[in-house]
Amino acid sequence: MFNNAGIMHPQDDNALNTEEKIWNLTMDINVKGVWFGCKHAILAMRKTGGGSIINTASFVALMGAATPQLAYTASKGAVLAMTRELAMVHARENIRFNSLCPGPIRTPLLMDFLNTEEKKQRRLVHVPQGRFGEAIEQANGALFLASDESSFVTGTDFRVDGGLSAAYVTPEVTFKSKIIPLSTEFIDYLNADGIYLPTDGQPQAAATIEELDSSDEDDATNDITQENIPHFPQVEQAIRQAIDEFGGAVFPKLNWSSPRDAAWITATQSLKCTSPFDVYLLLKSSDFINHDLNHAFDHCQQQEPTNISYNLILRKWHDLQPSLEFRCFVKNKELIGISQRDLTYYDFLLDIQQELETKIYEFFEDHIRDGFPGTEYVFDVYVQQDRQKVWLVDFNPFDTTTDGLLYSWNELLTFDVNNQEPEIRIIASTIEASEIACNAPRFATNMVPKDVIDLSDGRSIAEFAEEFQRAMALSATHLDDTDDSD
Numbered sequence: 001m002f003n004n005a006g007i008m009h010p011q012d013d014n015a016l017n018t019e020e021k022i023w024n025l026t027m028d029i030n031v032k033g034v035w036f037g038c039k040h041a042i043l044a045m046r047k048t049g050g051g052s053i054i055n056t057a058s059f060v061a062l063m064g065a066a067t068p069q070l071a072y073t074a075s076k077g078a079v080l081a082m083t084r085e086l087a088m089v090h091a092r093e094n095i096r097f098n099s100l101c102p103g104p105i106r107t108p109l110l111m112d113f114l115n116t117e118e119k120k121q122r123r124l125v126h127v128p129q130g131r132f133g134e135a136i137e138q139a140n141g142a143l144f145l146a147s148d149e150s151s152f153v154t155g156t157d158f159r160v161d162g163g164l165s166a167a168y169v170t171p172e173v174t175f176k177s178k179i180i181p182l183s184t185e186f187i188d189y190l191n192a193d194g195i196y197l198p199t200d201g202q203p204q205a206a207a208t209i210e211e212l213d214s215s216d217e218d219d220a221t222n223d224i225t226q227e228n229i230p231h232f233p234q235v236e237q238a239i240r241q242a243i244d245e246f247g248g249a250v251f252p253k254l255n256w257s258s259p260r261d262a263a264w265i266t267a268t269q270s271l272k273c274t275s276p277f278d279v280y281l282l283l284k285s286s287d288f289i290n291h292d293l294n295h296a297f298d299h300c301q302q303q304e305p306t307n308i309s310y311n312l313i314l315r316k317w318h319d320l321q322p323s324l325e326f327r328c329f330v331k332n333k334e335l336i337g338i339s340q341r342d343l344t345y346y347d348f349l350l351d352i353q354q355e356l357e358t359k360i361y362e363f364f365e366d367h368i369r370d371g372f373p374g375t376e377y378v379f380d381v382y383v384q385q386d387r388q389k390v391w392l393v394d395f396n397p398f399d400t401t402t403d404g405l406l407y408s409w410n411e412l413l414t415f416d417v418n419n420q421e422p423e424i425r426i427i428a429s430t431i432e433a434s435e436i437a438c439n440a441p442r443f444a445t446n447m448v449p450k451d452v453i454d455l456s457d458g459r460s461i462a463e464f465a466e467e468f469q470r471a472m473a474l475s476a477t478h479l480d481d482t483d484d485s486d
């Protein structure tokens with residue numbers, strides 16, 4: 001007998017706001033319903049010599065939540081107490097009673113309730129396995145309790161919760177991050193032409209190169225009205241809070257990509273952001289961000305989903321050593337190869353090659369294989385210098401659009417999981433490194449001429465704009481000179 005029916009009423013709230021009729025309705029269904037179910041099952045099982053009764057409770061009957069649904073929680077607590085007592089009363093009649101305590105399950109109901117990525121992540125930090133449960137996993141729990149395989153199991157609070165109710169500190173698999181939902185107005189700002197930046201004590205808003213180009217006699221900054229300057233107090237506050245909480249610096253990302261191609265534009269030539277200004281500048285200058293906003297689904301077979309919600313992800317900044325970043329290829333849920341990411345020769349890597357392979361493999365087994373829903377994918381990791389910990393950095397498609405690094409895609413696509421052994425590939429000499437370096441530099445299409453970068457070196461955007469204008473004027477005079485001499 002599986003007493004699984006129950007409700008969680010949308011108007012179920014805290015002690016002050018929950019109406020009595022919601023309380024009574026919840027208790028009637030979730031507690032009295034289970035009692036009646038048990039009563040009739042006991043009568044039937046007595047005639048047939050015994051059986052197993054499973055009552056669905058919940059993990060909230062074991063631990064408190066700061067998001068109250070008081071009637072529901074109380075009703076599930078009652079299910080636990082009732083089930084335990086029934087188990088004692090009927091133990092000698094060969095009728096077993098157990099409560100099933102599901103953790104959060106990826107049901108449409110819960111996913112509608114946790115309707116933003118931020119809300120989902122807020123829950124998932126508490127789940128040691130790092131994911132929501134699946135309905136089939138509850139069904140298998142109930143199946144065990146219903147079957148004779150559990151013949152000596154009675155009176156338990158049987159938990160199928162990914163370790164949730166046993167958790168104090170959960171494992172960290174990736175860098176600490178904050179998810180900031182972005183409004184359509186903010187997306188419009190990112191899509192709009194021109195780089196207008198907040199004033200917040202940073203250099204004044206600068207004009208874009210195109211505007212400087214086209215400004216003959218007008219002062220280009222005249223075009224910048226108050227309206228152009230972005231004003232998103234909520235986003236700005238959230239960015240400031242994340243920077244504070246993460247010790248002063250963050251690494252920004254949108255849903256899929258980071259603005260890596262725009263690092264050249266910042267004073268530090270990196271993605272290290274210490275103010276909302278830094279974040280805005282990178283997002284506005286990046287083609288990769290534009291790709292996320294407007295072309296992310298260009299090569300997908302499925303239709304582009306409508307209503308994509310965009311989020312700004314801010315990760316705690318870590319000074320990562322490029323030599324310890326690795327890319328891992330997964331096929332049929334098996335790790336088939338690992339490649340060094342920064343294709344430079346690092347002699348120390350050769351000495352620790354075996355250790356690195358073992359560490360990354362263990363990380364895959366412990367955290368990725370059963371946690372990630374795909375069967376074919378690529379993931380990037382960072383191995384801490386002391387090799388005590390591996391961090392997840394990113395996921396990529398198992399496809400030629402992802403750089404295979406020291407693997408060719410032909411090798412990866414034809415890799416025979418059953419007959420070939422995975423390996424870790426590391427550059428073994430400077431000669432090998434220089435052979436590889438003969439390939440085109442990365443992001444060549446996103447780059448600006450070196451002269452422009454030299455001008456920008458170490459300057460704020462406003463200074464850079466001035467310098468750029470001066471350089472342009474200078475080259476124009478030179479051109480005039482040459483014209484004359486022609």
Ligand SMILES: Nc1ncnc2c1ncn2[C@@H]1O[C@H](COP(=O)(O)OP(=O)(O)O)[C@@H](O)[C@H]1O
Pocket residue numbers: 175251253256257258259260315316317318319320325380393394
């Ligand atoms: N929290 C961080 N702090 C510093 N650098 C980071 C951080 N996260 C990622 N990086 C660096 O940025 C690179 C790109 O990050 P990734 O998450 O893969 O973004 P993308 O979507 O652009 O591929 C990583 O390979 C790593 O070198």
Ligand SMILES: [Mg+2]
Pocket residue numbers: 380394395396
């Ligand atoms: Mg990446």
